[in-house]
Amino acid sequence: MEIFQALILGIVQGLTEFMPVSSSAHLIIVPWLFRWPDFGIAFDVALHWGTLAAVLFYFGSDIIRYVQAFFTGLPRFGPAAPAKLAALDTDESRTTDRRIAWFILIATIPGAIFGWLLESKVDDAFHQPQNLHSWSIYAIATAMIGMGLILALAERWHRGRGRELTDMRLPDSVVIGLSQALALLPGVSRSGATITAGLFLGLSRTAAARFSFLLSAPIIFGAGLKAGYDLFTDPATANPQHLSLTPMIVGFLAAAISGYLVIRLLLGYLQRHTTMVFVYYRLVLGFLIILIAALGLR
DSSP, rough: HHHHHHHHHHHHHHHHHHHTTTTHHHHHHHHHTTTTTOOOHHHHHHHHHHHHHHHHHEEEHHHHHHHHHHHHHHHSSSSHHHHHHHHEEEEOHHHHHHHHHHHEEEHHHHHHHHHHHHHHHHHHHSSSSGGGGHHHHHHHHHHHHHOOOOHHHHHHHTTOBBBEEEEEEEEHHHHHHHHHHGSSSSTTTHHHHHHHHHHTBBBBHHHHHHHHHHHHHHHHHHHHHHHHHHHHHHHHHHHHTOOOHHHHHHHHHHHHHHHHHHHHHHHHHHTTTSHHHHHHHHHEEEEEEEEHHHTTTO
């Protein structure tokens, strides 16, 4: 693997993980277009842990606060427990943080379950190079277009309205969690599905994006652990190109830096603009990929 390949794929991962355009689709399409080989799970782990680092760096203080609030809300035992809980509940900000922490946990569950059950099937269908010459690339392009149209419908429904993150309710977290499970199909986009669900539920664009980014931390962490286990148990399959540590570090840093910049810029962008630019991007890219595949240009 050349260093420039690691740099390009790292930047692609960082740019697309948090934008509603599907990082998994881009990490399939880019090597497909340039006829690059499959670099394996080991390199994917480096890229995903890079975007996890971006989330932790940007939202570090928020995540620590939510974790602390979560554990203060766990059941307490002993004669002083009722008084302690009552004292905690008088702190409105701590109570709100505890609710958001529970909502993140609840929304994580559907994606984790579906990922555990279906990940191997999705990997066989979309991440094996030989399958990309048949129906898989058309499925990815169709998912790009279809999710773009749904996002456009969500924007039309939303019309600039929106509740903030502190106003979220339990059903919101359940629906957003279920929508996240759809992102197993490359082209749908985890952030695209969760932001779209948030808009349909009446969250503000920034609140929907912020919850989506916070929700990505446990999902990426869990996926990274699973991939790390696969690397440990079957290193030859996980690292088919026998990559050295250098390209993995380059990919990690590229994903971390570009991911951090995207989070920062996107949250500011969505305060003043809609998500329609991503709708147009998805439609153009989806139709372009279908055209390239249909004409045999790749």
